[in-house]
Each structure stands twice: as C-alpha cells, then as structure tokens.
Amino acid sequence: MKLENRRRILTTHLSIILVLFLLQFVVPPFHATMLTRIMVFATYAVGYNLLLGYTGLMSLGHAMFFSTGLYTTGLTIYYLDLGIVEAFLLGILASFVISALMAFITLRTSGVFFLIITMIFSQVFYLTTLYFNNVTYGDQGFVLTGKLKPLELAGIIIDFSSNVVKYNFALTLFAFSFLLNLRLVNSAFGRILVAIRENEEKAEMLGYNTLGFKRLALIFSGIIAGISGSAYALIFSYVGSSFAFIHNSINPLLWTLLGGAGTTIGPLVGTGLMLYLIDFTSSLTPHYPILVGAMLIAVILGFPPGVVGGIRRRWLKWLP
Amino acid sequence: MNIEVAIVLGLLDGVILGFNIALVALGLSIVFGVMRIVNVSHGEFFMLGAVVAWYSVTLLNNFIIALIAAPLMVAGLAAVVDRFILRPINYNPENTIVVTIGLLFIIQQLVHIIYGPYSRPVTPPIYFRVDFPWFGYSGYKIIIAGISALLMVLTWFIIFKTKLGLYMRATQQDSEIAQAFAVPVRRVYVTALALGSALAAVAGVLIAPVQQAYYLMGLDALLISFMVVIIGGLGSLSGTLIAAFMVGVIDGIVSVFFSPTLARIVASLIVTLVLLLRPRGLFGAEAT
C-alpha cells in the first residue's frame, strides 16, 4: 500500500477517535450519552462487520456473542460481587469460548445456511436465558445498581455511575476495536479474508486454509461483539433477555449495511445514523417508524454500498 | 388426560399449524429461490392478510372476499415494491435486506395507525365442533388445512405445469442462462414476488379466525418460514412442505413432554443437527 495512503488512513482513523474524544466537552449532556451509546453499539457493529463486510459471512446470531459478554459480566458482578475489571475480563474470556465453539461448529456451513444456523443457536441462547430465569431473571432482567464498585487507577477514583466515566470507557473500547479492526483488515490476514469473500474456491486453490481464516474471523468478530456486551452491562447497569433476542442480531446487520459493509468507518456511521434517525424522528411525530423506513430505503437507493461505501466509491477511493 | 391423547392433540395441532406455516414458507421459498433475496417484510404481507380478513368480516360481513382481495392487494403492493425499490437496487441481496426492513417499518406503522394496536378477533366463516372421542376440536381448523392443501396443489400446478412456472424454475436454476434463453427474467421476478407474497397473505387470512389479527404478528411468521425454507432445502418446494410439517409437529409433540421453553431449545437443537449433518437442507438440490 502506498505510504501516503497508509498515512492518510491512519490519520483519518486517529482523527475520528480524537474528534469523538473532544466531542464530550462540546456537546450538550444528552448528546454525550447518545454518543456513549453509539460507541458501545458501534463496537458491536465493528465486530459484526469483520465477519460480514470483510469475510463475506452474514450471521443472524451475533446477539449471542453480545449477550455472552453482557451476561458473564452482569452475572458475576451481581452474584459473585466481582470487581469491574475481573468481570470485564471474564466477559472477554467467555466471548472467546463461545466464539471458538461456534467457529468450529457452524463454519461447516456457509451462505444462507450459516445465516440460519447462527440464528438458531442464538435463539437457543435466548431460550436458555429464559429457561434459567431463577438465575438470570429472564426477560425481566436485573440491575447492577449499587454493585459496581468504583475502581482506583493511579490514584483516581473511577466510578461507573459518572457520565464522564461511561463516555470515556465506551470511547476507549470503541477506539480499541476500531484500530484493531483497521490493523486486521489492512494486513495480509485482512486481504485473505477479502479474497475469501470474493471467491472462496479460488482462495482455496491458491493454497489458503480458508476454513481456518474464517474461524479466526468469527472468533475476532465474536470477541469484539462480546466486549460491547460487557460494556453495555457496565455502562447501563441492566442485563436482560431482550438483548439475546433476534432484534439484537438484526441491529448490527442493519447498522453495518447502512453505514457500509466492508469499510472500517461504516459501522460507526451506520450506528450513529440509525440511532439518531430514530431519536430525531420520534420527536417529530408518533408515526416516526414510517420516516425511519423511508430513510432506510432512500439511503440505500442513494448509496447502494452504504453511506461510507458510497463515499469511498465516489470520492475517497483510498478508504479501507 | 393421558399422554396418548395429548400426543394426538399435539399431532393434530401440529399438522394444522404445519399447513399454515407451509403456505407462508412456500411463498418465501418462491421469492428466495427465484430471486435469491430475503424479503424481510414477508411476514408483514402475512399480517396484512389477517388485517384484511378482519376488515372484510367486520365491514362487509364476508370472509370469502378477503380470500380473494387480500392476495390481490398484496400482489399489487409487491409489484410496486419490485418496480420502485428492488429493481433500482438490482436485487442485491444485502441491500434488499435493508430496504425490506424499511418497508417492514412502514407497513407496520401504517397498520398501527389505521387498524390500531389492538388484537382483534375475526369470526370464522363456519364454526362447528368436531367431536373426537377424547376431546372437541375446531372444525374450522380442519377447513384451513383443506384450503391450504388446495392452494398448495394450485401452486404446484403453476410451478410445474405452466410456462410461467417453467420460467421461474429456469430462473431459479441459473438466471444468467435463463436470460440467454430469452426468459423474461424481470417479469419472472415480479411474478415470483407477487405470487410468494400473495401466498403469505392468504395464509394470514386463513389463520386470522384462529389467531386474531394483530399488527405485530408478522415477525414470528417470518422467522419460522425462513427456517423452514432453509431446512427443507433451497430449490425444493416439497422439501419446504415437509420441513413445515416437521416443524409444526415437533413443536406440537415436544411440548407435551417437556416444559415449553426446554421443548423449544430441544427442537432448535434437533433442527441444527439436521442442518449440520445435511448442510444443504433435507432436499436441497445444490449449495447456494
């Protein structure tokens, strides 16, 4: 890759993170909380995009990964009184385990069968959270209020009920996933994933272990999704089955496609666009779903590869 | 009530349910098979059928009209969607998902505004009780099965015995080659979408007296029919049918033995096993 391109890409991505960091000092408080939410879900979408946009595998089961992080972190804090750091790390570990499991089971299938299998496994996960409702409180869920013990890092007290902490925690996680994703897709690993997406047979004939690469992609994807779930539990203090339900699998799909699958910035744009669209239109009229639906159609008609995909195609061809 | 009776009841309900699922799934299978797209608002067409049935019974005191009006209206809607939304995006599968989600929002909210958030009953056109030795059963449900079966035969006829059906099967197998053979692919697409959506609408009309008409009833129908289409195998209508009955019956039987949630977990895992062992579905012709 040309050096100037590389620099441009890095600068762009770092600038985005910088802007997100600075926005908290500039925007009104409600928008700061909106951005916090967007960053948590954008992380989720970034993970999803790695699998869909780059590897070409559409999953309808990512709610399972999100909820693994959510429940692991939530349950350990609620029942075992674990600290935030431990619970978070356990969330990552659990996400890894589930993703690895799924990687080895589901990747025997592809295309629409992969779609269905992931959907079914996610459904099983959802039903399991309902089945063990004496522990998980099922669909009603449980709250972590008063159980999030403040951390102490280098003499500073970090209390998760503070809006500032929430914002910057979300930002840190998003930045991490964002840059990790960038690193992955701009490497040989990423290029092989794209090759698999474009023509898996050819990639195999060229000697690549496509199954192995797909597995890795799924594992990364699942871990990032799980991280966003853990973050949600810590920031919003609520854990419930609704996050394991299919709507939460369709969401990252929608955000990714809207923003631009196969672009690094697309997931952020798509998530922000969708969340703000709903928020904005719902204050205009109680019948806002019509507006939202119309916008979705309009955006895709105008930007078939998604917003960022369209921008990349028309103007900024160097965007990853 | 002993276990054998419960099983019989479960079976009976499962089969009837299977008929209804089969219709919706058949519609989805046609759309998916021929056009290779997932219409996320397929379930909303099903819901529209039920809502039209309610209007028909309440305003016109006539259920039969709905059986004709609903599929026609939905087919018309499908044609509009095809022309103004799907064609411009060139039937791109991923983009179709996004725009049909948008369509879902619009349809749902319009029904919410016009019909309301209420779940309203629809009087069945006929009501009689069939007395089995151990329990009573709704006669209307048996009629649903009958009409559904008829529609399936009709669909089979269209697909396998008409030129249009030939075009559809050709397009499904390989749209490029079909085009080379002067098959009017574009027209086939819109017909497939119209036909598939109309089937869903009729299913909605039929089930309305049993399930009530409610503006959110589409999601379940979509999910189940989608699952059934895949399990049955792409490109195989008979596979779809068999899978529909399997799903209906498994659901009916398993919940007799296990607690309902556990039953669903088990049923889902069984289905997954089937898919893993036969990744092309039960009767899938080829991989997608």
Place this chain on the structure above:
Amino acid sequence: MFKEKLSRRDAIKAVSKTALAGAAAGTGIIGAVGGYFAGSASIPRVEGVQTITRTQTVTQTVTQSPVTVTKTETAPGKPPIKIGFEVHRTGIGAVYGLWYERTTLAAVNLINEMGGIDGRPIQLIIEDDGTDPQRGVQVVEKLALEHKVDFILGALFSNVVLSAAPRAGELKKPYFAVSEGYHVPSGQLNRYSFQPGITDVRAQLEAIADWIVENLGTKITMIYPDYAFGYDHRDWFGRKARSLGATIKELIPIPPTETTFTKYFTKIPADTEVLYHVMVGPAVLTFVKELGEFFGAKRPELFGFVDSIEGVDLASPGLEFLEGTYFWEAFPRYLDGYDTPYHRFYRQRVGVNENGADVKDPKNVSTFSHMFSCWETLFVIKEAVEQSGYKNQTPADYKAFIETLENFRGFNEGIQHPHGPKIFVGALHQAFSHQFISQVKNSRFKVVHKTSIDSGLYESDVDYTKYPL
C-alpha cells in the same frame, strides 16, 4: 413494614359515601384508609351539582358526573413544571401506550385547569420507548438531560422499568413507575423510584388469594406465561394460597409466543377445582376459545386476570366460554362496578364510556385497570410538590420532594384518586389499594367482591428511606 397504627379521621366519611354495586361483605373500610396527607390537606375538595360542559360532541351516552372543577388561572410568569412521559407508543405495549397517553393528557389538562402545580402549568413532554429496555434508558436520558424535566412519568412493562429506573436514579430524577410490577417495592431500584399510582402484583395476589380459596376451591391449577410476569403469579399466589391451605395441583407455563394451547390443557389434572389463568398477549382470545372447545360444558371454576383482556371487548366472539367465570380487576371496567361521582368524572374527562370503551369508537376497549395509574400519579406529584415547597431542580428541592412523598400515609378518594383510597408505604415507595373481583355475566363484568386495602399489605424489610440520594 408498618411501624405505627394509622388513626382514623373523617376522611373515612368521604370514602364510605361511595357506592359499591353488588358488593359482597368484607368491604370494611379500615382505619388504614384514615391515612391522609401528612400535614394539612390542601387539595380543594370538589363537589357540586353542576355538569361540566363538554367541548366535544359525543356519540355515546356518557354518564354525566355531578362534579365541578373551579377553573383557576395559573400564576402568570411562573415557569411550567416539566413532566417527562416515557410511554409505549410502539412495540408490544402499544395498546397500553395509547390509553396511557390519553389518560395522562386528560389529567394534565385537568390539573392545568385547576391552576396547575403550585400555580405553574404542567408541560408534558412525551417520548416513545418502543416497549424496549434499550430505548427506555435512552428516553430517560433525553427527558432528563435534553428536555430537563422536573419529573419522569415512567413505563409499564417491567423489563423497561428495570432498565430505565436505575438510569433515572443516576441522573437524580424522580421516576414514577405506572406498572403494577414488583420492581419498585422489591428494593432493587433506587431512592428516586416510586409507584404511588397502582398496587404491585404481590399485593394484588395476596389480597385476592383468600377469596379464591374460600369461594372457588382449594385444588388449583395455574396456567401462566413462561416469563417474568407469569412467575410473579406462580410465586406470590402460590405461596399465599398454600399458606391458606390450598394445593397447587399443577403448574403449566406457556411460552409467550404460543399461538395454540389445546395441548397444554391436557395437563390439567381431572380433579382441578380452580383453573387460575393469566395469559397475556394477542393470543388470549385463542386461548379462551380453545379452553372452551376443550372443556365444553363441564369445566372447573376459572379465575383470570383482566390483564388478559385489556383492550379486548368481553362481547367478542369466542369469549362466550368466559361466562360465569371470575376475574381480578384493578379498576372495574364497567362503571356500575364502582359507581362514584369521582369515577364518573374521571371517565368523562378521559373519554371512556360506562363500558370502559372509547366514547368516540366503542369498538375500542381501554386498558382500564392500568391507565388510572397515570392520572393518580400526576396528582401525587402535584401534592408532593405543593407540600414540599419544591421550586427548582436543585438537590435540596428534590430532597424535600422525596422526603415529603415518603411521609405520605395515603391518598383520599376524590377526583385525584377516582380509583379509590390508597395506603402509601413510604419505605417501599409503593401504594396499596382495594382489589376487585368480578364475574362475567352476559358478557359484562359484575363486581362480586372488593378486598380491603389491608389484605394486600405484606411484610418487607425494604426501606428506601435509608437509600442514598
């Protein structure tokens, strides 16, 4: 937990004036009702004989209410009190949302006609939470941070309440659940969470268990949805019923998305005396129809909950099987179940006819046993503001507001509380009230029993007054 006995006062007189159609014995208005606002009662007691002129024409006869309201101007120049309303406008709770919004608007209009809160008009800001826990949090943040409301009128569905209330607590905004869930009194929420407008499910079940066991039977089979709402019934009712000597013969949970129920009925033991059912969701009509088809003429006693048919006309085809069966109601859907001038006035203002349906379209039945919570909660907010001297959104003001509210002992019946008198337990942040049991007669509800408020009071160690602000 109650620490002191409540003394009787002449507020009892107002309460005993209310007529109770077909009331069975045991409606003794206990001393508990003598509870009243701490400090002097400052609400104008409104009685009179003139009818209010309506500005709308109605096509249905609406029982005219002999209650007048003296129109008072709000004090000029005083800023409005902003109340945020988190409502289920879309999603599975949409039926409730529709009626909650109507009731709330009616209450706001009335309060503003009466001179507002502390002379300040209410500015109601409505946001849709889509009956989704994730959106619920977002709505709370928007109401608190962008609209900068003084108070938040909250949600119905328990999962949304559980997700939204903690956030409201973090943002230090009083959040008023209008739910009937056990979340507030369970102690898992925070000092800013209240439910003063409607009784919680545990209290409901403890209150009615007696009647069921005594009048319907001791061998009970329970059918309930296989999720939180159903478990509340399974657990709280089960416990209370067993303590009264009844046996729970069988528990039959049903997945909420189920569309056909006959196969579950085969699990009902043959010697069941009472079938307790609390199915909710759009499939309820199917449930009842199939129940009828299954049992035919010979059925056990049935006890259900009006939650099953909120928004559904009892005269709907397929519900014939309910004839003669019994239901819990929070607030009788049919006016003659609890006919008082205040109740009539309330119906008139909200636009509901004597059958609990929309006056503009009687095909649309309201969610009558839940929506009154919005009305009454708004008046509680009004009382607490005016008694505490709350002015701006300062921590000191909120502290005074909360402490005043926690000191309320109860609410008198009146136009502010048309549903009836309430006991308010400050430590639990929860109100307790009468419950009604009705029988279906000729496709209408006929109230056969009204429980005492006492019978719903339960022991609890929860004490929100000790939680930090």
